[in-house]
Amino acid sequence: MITTMLKAKLxxxxxxxxxxxxxxxxxxxxxxxELSGIRExxxxxxxxxxxxxxxxxxxxxxxxxxxVISINGAAAHKADPHDIIIICxxxxxxxxxxxxxxxxxxxxxxxxxxxxxxxxIPIQPKIRx
Numbered sequence: 001m002i003t004t005m006l007k008a009k010l011x012x013x014x015x016x017x018x019x020x021x022x023x024x025x026x027x028x029x030x031x032x033x034e035l036s037g038i039r040e041x042x043x044x045x046x047x048x049x050x051x052x053x054x055x056x057x058x059x060x061x062x063x064x065x066x067x068v069i070s071i072n073g074a075a076a077h078k079a080d081p082h083d084i085i086i087i088c089x090x091x092x093x094x095x096x097x098x099x100x101x102x103x104x105x106x107x108x109x110x111x112x113x114x115x116x117x118x119x120x121i122p123i124q125p126k127i128r129x
Contacts, residue, residue: 001094001095002092002093002094003092003093003095003098004090004091004092004093005090005091005092005093005098005101005103006088006089006090006091006103007037007038007088007089007090007091007103007104008036008037008038008088008089008103008104008105008106009036009086009087009088009089009103009104009105009106010028010032010036010069010086010087010088010106010108011086011105011106011107011108012049012084012085012086012107012108013032013069013084013085013086013087013106013108013112014069014081014082014083014084014085014108014110014112015069015070015071015079015080015081015082015083015085016067016068016069016070016081016112017068017069017070017071017081018070018071018072018076018079018080018081019070019071019072019073019076020072020073020074020076020077022070022072022073022076023072023073024057024058024072024073024074024075025057025058025059025060025072025073026044026046026057026058026059026060026069026070026071026072026075026087027059027060027061027062027068027069027070027072028059028060028061028062028068028069028087029062029063029064029065029066029067029068029069030061030062030063030064031064031065032106032114033059033061035104035106035114035117036089036104036106037089037104038059038087038089039059040059040060040061041058041059041060042058042059042089043056043057043058043089044056044057044058044059044087044088044089045087045088045089045090046071046075046078046079046085046086046087046088047085047086047087047088048078048079048083048084048085049083049084049085049086050079050080050082050083050084050085051078051079051083053078053079055075055078057071057072057073057075059087059089067112067113069085069087069112102119102120103119103120104117104119105117105118105119105120105121
C-alpha cells in the first residue's frame, strides 16, 4: 500500500509577483526549492491564507536568493502580491519507507526571510475555553 504524505512545505511565504500573461506555474527562489527538495516541474498545492483560495500548479525555478514567489498564468487570479501562502508538495511512500520518514518544513517571516527549518510540525498548545 502507498500512503500520500507531506513531502515539503513553505509555510507563510509571501507572494512577490502575480503574472497573468506568463505561462502557468509558480516560480520559487531556487535556494528554497533545493532546501525543500521540491523539484522543478513538480506538482505543488498552494493554500492562500489571505483569501482562502486553494489550487494546484507546478514549481519552476526563480533566481537564487531572490526571494521570489511568483504565481503565474490563470492561477494569478487566485493570489496577489503580498498574500500569505503555504506551498506544499506530497509524496507517495510504501509502508517500509514510512518508518523513517520526515517532511522538510521551511518557515518564513513577514519579509520572506527564512527563519527556520524543521522536520515536524510543532504541537499546538491546548486552547482553554
